[in-house]
Amino acid sequence: MGRSLSLRLLLSYLLVTLLVLATVDVLSLTYLERTALSERRAALSEQATVVAGASRQYMLKGHDYLEYIAQDMGRLAGTRVIILDARGVVLRDSFYDPSLLNTSLAARPEVGAALEGAYATRLERVDGAGRTLYAAAPIPDDRGRALGAVLVATSVEPLLAELAPVRRVLLTVSLAALLVAAGAGWWLARSLTRPVAALTAAIRAVEAGDLTSRVAVDSQDELGRLAEAFNRMADRLSRLEASRQAFVADAAHELRTPLAGLKALVEPLLSGAVPPGPEQEAFLREIGREVDRLAELAADLLTLSELEAGRPLAPGESDLVVLLGSVRARLTPLAQARAVSIHLDAPAALPAVVDPLKLERAFYNLVHNAIAHSPAGEAVTLSAARQGDWMSVTVADRGPGIPPEELGRIFDRFYRRERSRSRERGGAGLGLSIAREIVEAHGGRIRVESVVGEGTRVVVEIPEGPGTGAAARTGQAGAVTAAGTDGPEAAGDTP
Structure with missing residues (x-):
């Protein structure tokens, strides 16, 4: 393909160069020919005028001396001189053509013009002589009437032949230029x-x-920008591939733990080592919990896949306060088990156009994560408010907080600060990743504010409806606000 493109570029360059050179050569030769003919035309007209002046007195006194004028003038200038009377009849011819004597040439355009008192020239192709130039001048009397006319003729082929060396020079220069152009084109x-x-x-x-x-x-032109675009694409593909490999590895690792636990629980049951009774029932309950963990992990992975694939939302008129109240009700048993309270601080209603199922899922993950990292006796606070065309939801806890160096990673999939404790709490490290994907799918934004030892706030900002409000007018991404989770497990667990 590269050779083919090189050849096409070279041929195109040579073709353009050849057309330019041919055009220059043709225009140059045409100009030279026209200049030479113009000069010859002027000289021939001047000769015809001189002959006419010399012939004037003899046209009045007699025609005998006209023969000498025609011969002498024609020999000196190397032309054919013909003297005609007032009717255009040939009186004398320097070439002594018997067939032409006493013949009228008045029908010739240049002769007719001269008999009318004008000067005229004409270029004509003659058999045996090639291109021949004619110049006619009137022979006036004292009152300006034409006593006759003089017709002077000469072949211009010798004159044009003198341009042959110029043609050869132009051809040689053109060939040399074409060779140089071929090298430059290559x-x-x-x-x-x-x-x-x-x-x-x-x-x-x-x-x-x-x-x-x-x-x-190597350049900043179109090819350079194309190379930069390719490098950016390759970098992105590398990051995506690394992310995919890490995702697969993390998912395999997360699946391996419950599967290993299931195997350890099932084998004693199959071998009969655990007799029927309370102990067997405990084994079965533990198996159920491991199955629930696998189902939860599979559901989280499916949710992430759907969100990353850009599956459209199902927006509708919803109330964010109602969604937060539902999340609070669902997580109250968990909070009570951990001796943590949940407070809701919000106006009576905050209507918005959102996908209620997905947005409730995002809030659930954030609150669940906050409860999981709140010490006993503390409270998780949910607050909501309208800020212009945006809705802001904040989830705040009084947990251990997140170190600054880890704030940027808490939304990464499978990221957990304390893996052993997280697994005990049932977390796979996908909760915050899912929450972020849902918020961004609504055109929103999510951020985390945390102070180690004091707690964490997660803020979600979302426009009134997808593609509306301030986001649509400013071109910024809309936002839903969900707050706070301790960053440790920043990938809070899903229901």
Whole structure:
């Protein structure tokens, strides 16, 4: 492909150069021919005028001396001189053509014009002589009437033949220029296609699975910008591949733990080592919990997959206060078991156009995470308010807080600060990831504020409806606000 493009560029460059050179040559030769003919035309007209002046007195006194005038003037100028009377009849011819004597030439345009008192020239192709130039001048009497006319003729083929060396020079210069253009075109084609060939090789490498392949950026033109775009794409693919591999590894690790637990619980039952009774029932309950954990993990992974695939929301008129009240009711038993209270601080209603099921899921994950990291006797506070065209929801706890260096990772999938404690709490580290995806799918934004030892606030901001409000007018992403979870498990667990 690179060679084909190089050849096409070279041929195109040569074709354009050839057309330019041909045009220049044709215009130059045409100009030279026209200039030479113009000069010859002026000289011939001047000769016809001189002959007419010399012939005037003899047209009045007699015609005998006209023969000498025609011969002498024609021989001196190397032309044919014909003297005609007032009717256009040939009186004398320097070439002594018997067939022409006493013949009328008044029908010739230049002769007719001269008999009318005007000067005229004409270029005509004559058999045996080639292109021949004619110039006619009137022979006036004292009152300005034409006593006759003089017709002077000469072949211009010798004159045009003198331009042959000029043609050869132009041809030689054009061929030399074409050779130079071929060399320059080859260099230009190679310089243009070299980056394309390098980009093609890099694309093939990426296609073969080598995501480390990059293209050198040697310019800031279109090819340079194309190379930069490819490198950015390759970087993104590398990050996505690394994320995919990490995701697969983390998912496999998370699945391995409950599966190993199930195997450890099932084997004693199958072997009969656990007799029927309370102990067997405890084993079965534990198996049920492990199955629930697997089902929860599978549901979380499916939810993340749907959100990342861009599956459209199902928005409708909803009340954020109602959604928060539902989340509070669902998580009250968990909070009571941990001796944590849940406070709701919100106006009577906050209507918004959202997907209620998904947004409630996001709030559930945030509150669940806050409860899981709140010490006994503390409270988790849910607050909601309208801020212009935006709705703001905050989840705050009095937990241990999140170190600043970990705030940027709490929304990563499977991220947990204390894996052993998180697993005891049932968390796989997907809750906050899911919450963020849901909020961003609504055009919203989510942020975390935390102070170690004092607690964490998670703020979700969301526009009144997808694509409406301030987000639509400013071009910024809309936001839903959900607050606070301790960052440790920032990937709070889902219901």
